[in-house]
Amino acid sequence: MTPLDQRIDDVRSSALREISEAGDRSALDGVRVKYLARKGHIAALFEELSSVPPDQKPAAGKALNLLRREIQAAFDARLGQAAHPEGRRIDRTDLTLPGKQKWVGSRHPLTQTLDEIRGIFRRMGFAVATGPEIEDDYHNFEALNFPPDHPARDMQDTFFISKNVLLRTHTSPVQIRVMENTPPPVRVIIPGRVYRNEAISARSYCLFHQVEGLYVDQGVTFRELKGTLVSFAKQFYGSSLKYRFRPSYFPFTEPSAEMDITCFLCGGEGCRVCKKTGWLEILGCGMVDPNVYSFVGYDPKKVSGYAFGMGIERIAMLRFGLDDIRILFENDVRFLRQFA
């Protein structure tokens, strides 16, 4: 055995051992550089060919080429394993592994609440109307019988875009838009986003959703308003519910009322959510003020009607047991997944 043959054997055995021991891809790559790169051990052996006596050169060259191919092949084989580590385990099925979970999208809790409210009113003959979220002062206030400087304007913390343009503070302006564009009778609900410049907290957010209702025809009475809202509340909250209407004030309705239902968390006993009263306020309502008809070209002597409006977030929070309104707007999948 020539000295070169001896060295070839040494390099072969150490290279094969290191290839098989390399724990991961980067270790394996280190071994490749050490042996197969341009300045690696095998290249160094090729350099030594020049000092081999001429009669031994062909045999030595052949042995070196063989070595290089063998190491390259061992390296390639090992690389294949490193790239597909499961390849070695493919024949073993581990029945104790947890299954792979597929997540499907879900409707947002607010959408679910809105859809249910929409469905109830649709079955009672209400069409769905929508309107712009960027409104003018005329539709958001003036035509709803809020005169300039009327104190009721201050109740709504308005985001103004310019003196006359604002983010609507309620869905009521769409009542005006519907009546401007449709002769009576009209019977619509108006779901949508509204905006208020209030301090953000667990209870209030700068945007939220309302569902507005409007029914105008000949001879519509307060009794019909009550009947419709009681029917809605029983379908939505449960048929055994108790309710009451309290007198209230809104510029665009006369008379005006607010509807309360027995707190469905404590059953009327009094708890934190109903502030110990046993009652929850769920909506505002009233008979459309005749002044409003004159803004939209309806004849107040010929028609009468009612309107109502309710906030959706509070309903959804009570329904799903949420204690912070902001979670409805964060779109955290860990929250949303619970409503699939």
Ligand code: DAH
């Ligand atoms: N727009 C009122 C608000 O945002 C809610 C409301 C009350 C709407 C009475 C109505 C109504 O249509 O008749 O506070």
